[in-house]
Amino acid sequence: MRDFLLDDADRAFRSEVREFLQRELAPRAADIEDRQDWSAVKHVVRALGEAGYLRLMFPDLYRGTLTSPGLTHATILSEEAAYLNYAFETTIGTALSCAYPLHRHASERLRDAYLAPILDGTAIGAICVTEANVGSDSAGMETRIDFDARTNEWVINGFKRYISNASVADVYIVYGIATGTDPSQAGMTAVAVPATAAGIRFPRNYTFMGRRGCIVGEVEFSDCRVPADHLLGEQGGGFRIMRGMFNFERAILGGSGLGVARSAFDIATAHAQRRQSFGQALGCKQLIWEKIAQMSWRIDAAELLTYRATKMYDAGADGKALMKEAAMAKLVATETANFCANETVQILGGDGITKEFGRAEQLYRDARALTIVGGTSEIAKYLIAGRDLPDIRINL
Template identity: 75%
Template sequence: MEDYLLDDEARRFRADVRDFLQRELVPRAEAIEDRQDWAAVQAVVRALGQAHYLTLMFPDLYAGALSAPGLVHATILSEEAAAVNYAFETTIATATSCAYPLHRYAQPAVRARYLDGIVGGREVGAICVTEPEVGSDSAGMATRIEFDAHRNEWVINGFKRYISNASVADTYIVYGISNPAVPSRKGMSAVVVPKETPGIHFPRCYTFMGRRGCVVGEVVFEDCRVPADHLLGQRDEGFRIMLAMFNFERIILGGSGLGQARAAFRIAADHAQRRESFGQKLGCKQLIWDRIAEMSWRIDAAELLTYRAARLYDAGRLSPKALMKPASMAKLVSTETAIFCADAAVQILGGDGLTKEYGRAEQLYRDARALTIVGGTSEMVKYLIACSDLPSLKPNL
């Protein structure tokens, strides 16, 4: 079923991306995984920018060979990169998620100042949403973004955590409450904060069981001031901007899950055809072929949902609210499939699946586990799907 929803141009693009990653990322993947080598990550990001891969979502900036670049192609890039190294893919997906609201909502001078470096691969960006008491319930955030009319500046105070690219990013998109007198969804704003701004601090980075090489940490804002033109969109429009960004991010995460799932499947299928047990190839055992078959159909389902959502996005005919369901379904099925396939691969390999010495199965197992949490938990996206299917009700979380 691979590439069933893609046209010939997109299939050629996939082949080009694979060749590029084979040259640029594969030789550095071990350094990223084992030594968490940020310089290795930066080198591949720069190469991506020079090859125009980071402008796929922005046709007015794109200078590559595609006739109509879009989210379908960005999702292919995400899928292929995640199959090689999910930590690296997280870095570029986060940077692209930062570039998206900059491109769409920033004022021209601000857009030119901060966007060019990100899409050119010279810089990376970060998105600041999650807080100690706020995960999926993003509207309940405590960060405050207040306007100082006397100095014509926005003042940011708050504490964000689990921020990908924290401390290494050059540009931060920060969401916070700008009007506490109204419901959070009607009083949230988003601002652009460059790393060198006084008052921004990075208390610590986290150590995760997977995604080694992806920098994730905390960001604190203490009377952090940016000029008035660093507001994205209009005041109190931040929640709507965030929803549109989440649709984009969840479809990209569908690609991430698909890449991880396919990598795990290839490892399991190769082992099942090579390893002998009790006088037969392992794949001849019913329990094994049953698991291989389930991995296969889950991957096909994930592919169809992910690229359907990407094509719907590129078509531009759905509102962010209408796109929420297909984006959530893509994210849900692909990321759950990644966990299923990573777990099955380790089980099929047995002891070999638990060791670094016998391949990447254990790395895929550790990396995949984050996918059903980041970008909206499986529980949260199920809620979003149900809300679309039960329009006359408001299900309780």
């Protein structure tokens, strides 16, 4: 039985959001993939905002029919969107990852200015963490966030790359090391930077093998200034904010992985039952049967781990209490997406590597990013083992 950890209200919500995405996203998925049509992405984002689906994570702002909205429902949305088009899901997943710290750590004025438009679907958010010399080792950031007491402003200098929604976002959550601190977790600070701020520049966007239609690029800050109240939380509190954001993002990525895996699995099972080979259905072959079984149990395992993490979050777990479970969800679901996409291409043979015969090759390209973004599979394993070996510090 799929969705074992979901209740009837969750299942009803899945049916509702699936119908919505079939109406709004499915007809535009090909344009997003083939033409990288940003207007199509914006249309669906706006529709999601108008329907209230971008507020699922924030019960105090939610106005829909669910009695207890939360991360479980945001992850269901992520899963169903990724099933149709993972590039699109990346856009909204990133925007919600930006909304998360704004909701929890921004002043009321900032929430009105930046959070409300994201949740309404009229604005896009982005997160600036990765740098040229900093990926998983976020404590080694070179970006500096200095406070100018004379003008009562934060001054940002640094260079970020692999930033989803770069150049098209309306607000950026920027992490860096604060004035007078060493490059370490203790000095990490977060500020909100609007796209209109002087000193922000977007040198280039990247071309990826997959996720076509998702805009990813570089963001440069050169004496970029924002008012003092654009600080999130407190100076030096950025690592705690980032940890909570990553728990949220990794659970959402569990949903992304599930969506891609399920999409590949459905293509594979349909082909295995339809295609005739050596006088019988392809699925009758023992090696194909084994591939289908492997895909099926991996999807079930990924689903159980993903919705365990979301249910824990919705019950109040966060921070260190959720780090291992969120990492497990992300690790298993994204590795499962890669496994299922690869096996689907193999089952389809030549049809699996051509655009003319379906989406298998797109899923194969899209899935590859999942074990890298939001923390690599290797970092997820480190976080898992770190809980199980509390008396030692693992040497990466």
